Amino acid sequence: MERLEVKKLHHHFGFTEILRDINFTLEKGKVLSIVGPSGGGKTTLLHLCAGLLDVEEGSVENSFISSSFAFQEGRLLPWKNVIDNIALGLLAKGEKTAVAVEKSKKIALRFGLEEEDFNKFPKDLSGGMKQRVSFARALVVEPSLLFLDEPFSALDIGLKKELQTVLIEMTAQKEISILFITHDLMEAIRLSDEILLLKADPGHIVKRFSYELPQNERDNKYVYNESAKILQDEEIINTFELELK
Ligand SMILES: Nc1ncnc2c1ncn2[C@@H]1O[C@H](COP(=O)(O)OP(=O)(O)OP(=O)(O)O)[C@@H](O)[C@H]1O
Ligand SMILES: [Mg+2]
Known part of the structure; x- marks a missing residue:
């Protein structure tokens, strides 16, 4: 167990x-x-x-x-946009890029982010948006x-x-x-x-x-x-x- x-x-x-x-x-x-x-x-x-x-x-x-972790302060990579930040863990697990991007978009929408946010970088996000990206990045890998x-x-x-x-x-x-x-x-x-x-x-x-x-x-x-x-x-x-x- x-x-x-x-x-x-x-x-x-x-x-x-x-x-x-x-x-x-x-x-x-x-x-x-x-x-x-x-x-x-x-x-x-x-x-x-x-x-x-x-x-x-x-x-x-x-x-x-x-397991996966959503940090208190987000810890997003500043040089990656919203979708690439969410997809990080999936890619690290060896998921194909197209699949990782698709899954990341789906979860981003579910968490109240909009398509026009997908290409934004962390510096252009509000605190709440950063938290949603961080939370999505942790959940998208379906951790135990x-x-x-x-x-x-x-x-x-x-x-x-x-x-x-x-x-x-x-x-x-x-x-x-x-x-x-x-x-x-x-x-x-x-x-x-x-x-x-x-x-x-x-x-x-x-x-x-x-x-x-x-x-x-x-x-x-x-x-x-x-x-x-x-x-x-x-x-x-x-x-x-x-x-x-
Ligand atoms: N890397 C570190 N080096 C030295 N002291 C640290 C370090 N990280 C945290 N501390 C100290 O440990 C104590 C506990 O910090 P911690 O971040 O675990 O608290 P917390 O309960 O999460 O607080 P918050 O609710 O504000 O997030 C604090 O006094 C903090 O200053
Ligand atoms: Mg704390």
Whole structure:
């Protein structure tokens, strides 16, 4: 069975302790989110899980057959246009150029980009467009495991919901497993089977929340109700330094 297993993971940058004793398992077909305040070590944790940073202490065992990553800041190649950026992973996998371009165009349209954007270079895209290109580039290769670092943070609310729906459809078919990072508790509740709350200095998991209802049955009311519940949780209030009066 494909899975990602993180055990007793610690990480330092120089003398600064960034992550302490992180333990979790992501099973096939599940969505696991990590939420927590800025600077808490979420991106670092995701990079360690994806093999983009070396593990110093503890272990990360990833048995998923393939994976891809959508970066928080997009990381598009500035000298390639929208379609060529999306097609990168496909070409790296040995897909024929014509097929790669066709698949890339199709997914670009599905993600709300328009034909007139296809030949634009990253410098001519808005922040939200860059995020869509980055997200499309990660999904077009049909990975078994998807690493997402705040992929929707620059999108307006309508577009965000649309792309969330794309993910929900994919998870409903158990095609994909996702390790998801977000600041947005409602987004985490809409998408996740499990949410890990990461508190800062150093980053450590203080609480886990599980959601049983299938994602495609979660309506707005469910998401609002669960968000209201979670916002009253003492660990959430402490972790995000929310002062609810
Ligand atoms: N390459 C690096 N070298 C040194 N320190 C780093 C490096 N990358 C991150 N850090 C530090 O590690 C801490 C955690 O950073 P990280 O990017 O993992 O946080 P985050 O939870 O993703 O924050 P955000 O929500 O703002 O994206 C921060 O204090 C950051 O300054
Ligand atoms: Mg980050």
